[in-house]
Amino acid sequence: MKTSAIPLGPVPLTAEQAEGMLQHQVKKHYLTSILLHWFNAFVWLFELMTGAALITSPYFRIAPEWYLSIAQDVFGTRASMLRFHLAVGITWLLVFVVYGIFGFRAYLGREVLQSKLFLDADDRRWLVVRTLRILGRSCEPLPPQGIYNAGQKLFAQLVFAATPVILVTGLIMAFRLFGAWVIGWAVVAHFVAVAAVVSGLMIHVYMGAVFPEEKPAFFSMVTGTVNELFAYSHHFKWWRIVKQEEAEWEAAHDRLTPANRATP
Amino acid sequence: MARYGMVTDLRMCVACHACTVACNAEWDVPAGQARTEVRTTPVAGTFPSLTSSVFVAQCNQCDRPPCVDACPSGATHRTASGIVSVDKKLCIGCGFCVDACPYDARHLDRVTKKVDKCDFCLSRIERGQEPVCVATCTAHAKYFGDLEDRGGIVSRMVYEDGARRIETGAVAVGPNVYYAGRPAQLDLVGATYPPRQPRMPASAAVWRRAFKPLMLAAIGATFLGQALAFFTQLKTGEKDFED
Amino acid sequence: MSTDTISRRQFLGTVAAAGASAAVVASPAEAAPHPPGWSGDERVEQIATICEMCFWRCGVLASVAGGKVVRLEGNPDHPLTRGRLCARGNAGTGLLYDPDRLKYPMLRTGKRGEGQFKRISWDEALDFLAAKLKAIKDAHGPEAAAFFPHGIGSRFFGTLMSAYGTPNSAEPSFAQCRGPRDVGYALTFGQALGSPEPVDLESSKLIVLIGSHLGENVFTSQITAFASGLRGGAKVIAVDPRFSTAAAKADWWLPIRPGTDIALLLAWMHVLIGENLYDRDYVTQHASGFDQLAAHVKAFTPEWAEGITELPAEQIRETARAMGAAKPAVAIHPGRHVTWYGDDTQRARAMAILTALLGSWGRRGGLFLPTPVSRGSFDLPSFPDSTRGRADGAGTRFPLASEELGVTNGLVDATLTGDPYPIKAWIVYGQNVLESIPQRERTLKAIEALDLMVVVDVLPVEQINYADLVLPEATYLERYDPPVIVTTAKQPFVSIRQPVCEPLHESKPGWWIAKQLASRMGLEAWFPWKTPDEHLDTIVGPMEINGRTLRSRGAVAFQGRPYIEDRTEDDGFIQTSSGKIQLYSEELKDAGADPLPRYTEVDPPPAGYVRLIYGRAPMHSFARSQNNEALHALMSENEVWLHTATASEHHVADGDRIVLENTDGGRSRPVRVKVTEGIRRDCAYLVHGFGQGGRVLRRAFGRGASDTSLMSRVKVDPLTGGTGMRVNFVRPIPAAPAT
Numbered sequence A: 001m002k003t004s005a006i007p008l009g010p011v012p013l014t015a016e017q018a019e020g021m022l023q024h025q026v027k028k029h030y031l032t033s034i035l036l037h038w039f040n041a042f043v044w045l046f047e048l049m050t051g052a053a054l055i056t057s058p059y060f061r062i063a064p065e066w067y068l069s070i071a072q073d074v075f076g077t078r079a080s081m082l083r084f085h086l087a088v089g090i091t092w093l094l095v096f097v098v099y100g101i102f103g104f105r106a107y108l109g110r111e112v113l114q115s116k117l118f119l120d121a122d123d124r125r126w127l128v129v130r131t132l133r134i135l136g137r138s139c140e141p142l143p144p145q146g147i148y149n150a151g152q153k154l155f156a157q158l159v160f161a162a163t164p165v166i167l168v169t170g171l172i173m174a175f176r177l178f179g180a181w182v183i184g185w186a187v188v189a190h191f192v193a194v195a196a197v198v199s200g201l202m203i204h205v206y207m208g209a210v211f212p213e214e215k216p217a218f219f220s221m222v223t224g225t226v227n228e229l230f231a232y233s234h235h236f237k238w239w240r241i242v243k244q245e246e247a248e249w250e251a252a253h254d255r256l257t258p259a260n261r262a263t264p
Numbered sequence B: 001m002a003r004y005g006m007v008t009d010l011r012m013c014v015a016c017h018a019c020t021v022a023c024n025a026e027w028d029v030p031a032g033q034a035r036t037e038v039r040t041t042p043v044a045g046t047f048p049s050l051t052s053s054v055f056v057a058q059c060n061q062c063d064r065p066p067c068v069d070a071c072p073s074g075a076t077h078r079t080a081s082g083i084v085s086v087d088k089k090l091c092i093g094c095g096f097c098v099d100a101c102p103y104d105a106r107h108l109d110r111v112t113k114k115v116d117k118c119d120f121c122l123s124r125i126e127r128g129q130e131p132v133c134v135a136t137c138t139a140h141a142k143y144f145g146d147l148e149d150r151g152g153i154v155s156r157m158v159y160e161d162g163a164r165r166i167e168t169g170a171v172a173v174g175p176n177v178y179y180a181g182r183p184a185q186l187d188l189v190g191a192t193y194p195p196r197q198p199r200m201p202a203s204a205a206v207w208r209r210a211f212k213p214l215m216l217a218a219i220g221a222t223f224l225g226q227a228l229a230f231f232t233q234l235k236t237g238e239k240d241f242e243d
Numbered sequence C: 001m002s003t004d005t006i007s008r009r010q011f012l013g014t015v016a017a018a019g020a021s022a023a024v025v026a027s028p029a030e031a032a033p034h035p036p037g038w039s040g041d042e043r044v045e046q047i048a049t050i051c052e053m054c055f056w057r058c059g060v061l062a063s064v065a066g067g068k069v070v071r072l073e074g075n076p077d078h079p080l081t082r083g084r085l086c087a088r089g090n091a092g093t094g095l096l097y098d099p100d101r102l103k104y105p106m107l108r109t110g111k112r113g114e115g116q117f118k119r120i121s122w123d124e125a126l127d128f129l130a131a132k133l134k135a136i137k138d139a140h141g142p143e144a145a146a147f148f149p150h151g152i153g154s155r156f157f158g159t160l161m162s163a164y165g166t167p168n169s170a171e172p173s174f175a176q177c178r179g180p181r182d183v184g185y186a187l188t189f190g191q192a193l194g195s196p197e198p199v200d201l202e203s204s205k206l207i208v209l210i211g212s213h214l215g216e217n218v219f220t221s222q223i224t225a226f227a228s229g230l231r232g233g234a235k236v237i238a239v240d241p242r243f244s245t246a247a248a249k250a251d252w253w254l255p256i257r258p259g260t261d262i263a264l265l266l267a268w269m270h271v272l273i274g275e276n277l278y279d280r281d282y283v284t285q286h287a288s289g290f291d292q293l294a295a296h297v298k299a300f301t302p303e304w305a306e307g308i309t310e311l312p313a314e315q316i317r318e319t320a321r322a323m324g325a326a327k328p329a330v331a332i333h334p335g336r337h338v339t340w341y342g343d344d345t346q347r348a349r350a351m352a353i354l355t356a357l358l359g360s361w362g363r364r365g366g367l368f369l370p371t372p373v374s375r376g377s378f379d380l381p382s383f384p385d386s387t388r389g390r391a392d393g394a395g396t397r398f399p400l401a402s403e404e405l406g407v408t409n410g411l412v413d414a415t416l417t418g419d420p421y422p423i424k425a426w427i428v429y430g431q432n433v434l435e436s437i438p439q440r441e442r443t444l445k446a447i448e449a450l451d452l453m454v455v456v457d458v459l460p461v462e463q464i465n466y467a468d469l470v471l472p473e474a475t476y477l478e479r480y481d482p483p484v485i486v487t488t489a490k491q492p493f494v495s496i497r498q499p500v501c502e503p504l505h506e507s508k509p510g511w512w513i514a515k516q517l518a519s520r521m522g523l524e525a526w527f528p529w530k531t532p533d534e535h536l537d538t539i540v541g542p543m544e545i546n547g548r549t550l551r552s553r554g555a556v557a558f559q560g561r562p563y564i565e566d567r568t569e570d571d572g573f574i575q576t577s578s579g580k581i582q583l584y585s586e587e588l589k590d591a592g593a594d595p596l597p598r599y600t601e602v603d604p605p606p607a608g609y610v611r612l613i614y615g616r617a618p619m620h621s622f623a624r625s626q627n628n629e630a631l632h633a634l635m636s637e638n639e640v641w642l643h644t645a646t647a648s649e650h651h652v653a654d655g656d657r658i659v660l661e662n663t664d665g666g667r668s669r670p671v672r673v674k675v676t677e678g679i680r681r682d683c684a685y686l687v688h689g690f691g692q693g694g695r696v697l698r699r700a701f702g703r704g705a706s707d708t709s710l711m712s713r714v715k716v717d718p719l720t721g722g723t724g725m726r727v728n729f730v731r732p733i734p735a736a737p738a739t
Helices: A015-023 A031-054 A065-075 A078-113 A121-134 A150-175 A179-210 A212-223 A228-234 A236-256 B018-027 B066-070 B096-100 B132-136 B153-160 B183-192 B202-236 B238-242 C004-013 C017-025 C122-140 C154-164 C172-189 C220-231 C245-249 C261-274 C280-286 C290-297 C302-309 C313-326 C344-357 C408-417 C440-448 C462-466 C510-521 C532-543 C547-553 C586-590 C629-634 C644-649
Strands: A025-027 A225-227 B004-009 B037-040 B044-046 B049-051 B054-057 B076-078 B084-086 B142-146 B177-180 C044-050 C059-065 C068-074 C106-108 C117-119 C145-149 C206-210 C235-239 C252-254 C330-333 C425-429 C452-457 C469-472 C481-486 C493-497 C555-557 C610-615 C639-643 C657-662 C671-676 C683-687 C729-734
Touching: A015 A225, A015 A228, A025 A228, A031 A065, A031 A078, A031 A179, A031 A212, A065 A078, A078 A150, A121 A150, A121 B202, A150 A179, A179 A212, A179 B096, A179 B202, A212 A225, A212 A228, A225 A228, A228 A236, B004 B153, B018 B037, B018 B132, B018 C068, B018 C629, B049 B183, B066 B076, B066 B096, B096 B202, B132 B142, B132 C068, B142 B153, B153 B177, C044 C493, C044 C547, C106 C122, C122 C145, C122 C425, C122 C452, C122 C469, C122 C510, C145 C154, C145 C408, C154 C425, C154 C481, C154 C510, C172 C344, C172 C408, C206 C261, C206 C313, C235 C245, C235 C313, C252 C313, C261 C290, C261 C302, C261 C313, C261 C344, C280 C344, C302 C313, C330 C344, C408 C440, C452 C462, C481 C532, C493 C532, C493 C547, C532 C547, C547 C555, C639 C644, C644 C671
Parallel strands: B004 B177, C145 C425, C206 C235, C206 C330, C235 C252, C425 C452, C452 C469, C610 C683, C639 C671
Antiparallel strands: A025 A225, B004 B142, B037 B054, B044 B049, B076 B084, C044 C059, C059 C068, C106 C117, C106 C469, C481 C493, C493 C555, C610 C729, C639 C683, C657 C671, C657 C729
């Protein structure tokens, strides 16, 4: 559609418009992002499973006794369980290093530097309204969101903050760097960062995999696309940018080949 | 199952230091650090009525070891035979256990950066040999054996001859290293080298007292929150959402 | 045990990033427990030998892997030490691998004392020495060369020097240690005590330590025996101006005024005889001179002794009575280092007499008897006779001094004075002349007068700075020494020192050096054996033992005859010419000395000074071990013990660093103060062997204070030449700030 025709805020759609949008897929995630996401998911799975099993002391422990003995039986010795934990962790680090060096401009830069992860006024309002709606205290419509809604942004911020902490403290513990005082605090920071992400993961996994409304979001992490209706209703500000890009592309192509102009 | 213990006879011991040098040599402990420490109490009394005693300190392989509770990686663990052992492959060198030990029997090896301590020469006793300190003691003042074996020498010294362990009312973690001596001498060493309260460095304390409950609460809350949402979803039905 | 070095090595060697994570955290499969330093590949071999961290010669089992000694432990097959080994023995690899040890022959380039050397080859060194010794012989006669040995390894050199033609040989174990003791006991019982001394601690009912701080002075088997005795219920009397480890275990601690031991001994004799507590039958049957003794001690009451010793008369009586009740199983430890006040032979005599009165010579729990062992010898040409006789005074100036062991300070005197004839060369083997002989300044002055000073040693101690030629000897772990035959054990035995690894650097065993010199000096005839094995087999030949067993076990024991009941008429337990124990010594009378011991006054400390006394620590041996990494970590410096009152009188506090100054103005290096109630007010105590001046010894240099450096005065025992060293007085003065 023409740029001028793109609404500034969400407006009710006609049935045909809605149907049309439902059929139309919009690209949301690049392949690299998808791969990285699932790589992270598996790393987190393995590391949480082994990490929880490694902590046996009553002061620090979070897993119950039966879990600890099952985990030890799987690996044979606790030492090999630790070796596995470190091997996965260091592989995770290396992947990030490679991603960071080669993919910074294309992926990391674009994601972060273009403020896709910082909260704006809409995001903050969204957080309030969403919470109230869950508690059944409000029927107010949610403010328009960008490519990632405020909840997703918060989770991303948490992961971006926690991951380096987990990696660095993991290295400090694995190689006994900088002396006992630093190692002691590294232990605490490691556990705190992990626990924080786990709390967020509760919501993230539920929202991603269980909550029906967000089903398209889950599939977008496999196919890379969402249907346009979902984008319009849940990520309006991003839908708007996509539409603008489409319109600009069309306008550029119209100027080039007037004969191929498609009327909306 | 065996419960290993050691008895040092302070009447015979002359503080020759053979045990600490032999132990260091056997286990590659860096010079200046030691798994076992030979001490002499300060001379008490006024000339010429004086008393003093020798003393040999090492890990007591306690029944209720505070160090095991303090270890975040589970490297420190108690074996079935009562020996508290450190799995060096799991040790991250945080030193929580060093602060936790009421007898200050552990140290961070300055070369490996891991925790080191006496383990009654576990790998030697598994091969039927004696701990190195017992084997080399010039005064034959150290005895090692199974406290459950009532006929054995250590049991006899403990249960019949009055060998004592170093405990106080406040810190009673069940040490398995005993000392034989004249009663006044045992009183003196008990008073001079009492166990202290287990300590936690700030980091461990912060985790245990603040962060762990906080984090468990956070995870619990988010889990419950999602459970609640899930129930709501079940009630409403999936289709409605899609609409 | 840590296998981290291996995983770290693997980590550093890894290349592929993909494989990096797995390799980094991998470690080898759990290996069987192994000695430290062993990578797991080489086989561990165990070789038996004897230790030389001190001179007790305990059995050692060395674990060797790939030529590297990874562990030293006691040898369970050693008849005396039975697998036990003291702190120093366990730390022996610290000597073997000491980075500061002497590595190659060196020739002095600068002035004496500067410590400037150039490295030379063995050939050069041996040629130089042979030529120099020939020159001295030609110009001054062979007697002008004096030999200063110590340790069994010195015997090869001893043969060499005797073949060369000099009678001048002296080791510090006589005039600075046990000499007067052995002479005193020999005068009484007819034989010297030797080492280890035959004191039957383990079977004793009462152990008397007068002149022994056993416990801080550690000899593996003697500690075992002491502990055995205690376990058996033995009581202990400790006579010591200091509250030693032994005193802390004692039933009676007698903090005697230094120098008054003879008075105490005489008073004890008085009580034993006066109250009829001595072993009457034994004395009647075996001793002569009792009546003279009884008359002699009549006046020496405990009250008389109290005035001298500052020990309560009641305590003197009580302890004498305890001895009387426990006899004959009373072990009066004869002491080891007894050169204190110049009257030391007489004090040893008093202790021997006391032993005899209690009937404990040759009896269980007292002093047992040595059992001779026949040893083989070589058919050597006779040593050339010396026309001029000895220069050290043994047998002449010091009539009772051992001519076998010699008088070191006598040689120093002769070198300084040129009387009876000039001494031009010192060959020093394994002896630390600046640390063991008191009056250092005299020793240094004597060295200045020499044409030649040679030091054969393992560590670069201070004296090498004054030597013209320094030869690096292999440590005890790297060499063969003549076998040790111990007769003063309840089971006599022979033990061997054999190399457990190749000599490091360019060090050589003493036998090789001696043989090489012999061939250059035309003295091969006195070294007919070609290899150490040949030497060993000849010596042990008459013992009729299996050479293979000896080499694999390290020692072989024989049947002993330690008590009177084991002895026959021909094999008597009293070896005096009269066949009786000499309570009254005719021999001393003939020599113009007191036939019965008398107390002679000691000089009290001048006002403001205290008497310097000294001793040992269990983790160190003399001045030999202070550079050893493990032992240094246990005790890196000594402290000066001062009584609380003395300290406050001199305004020093516990932990202060002060300097000790003697009455001649000589000063020690700075040393830390230990304020304690456990010492008399009139004494200051230092552990010997610290404050060393050998700069190359990075750990030993300059730590603490040297007692030897403060010994400007000695009181020489006229009978033996023993240098009484407890006659120096010191006071603490503030240390100058370090420059």
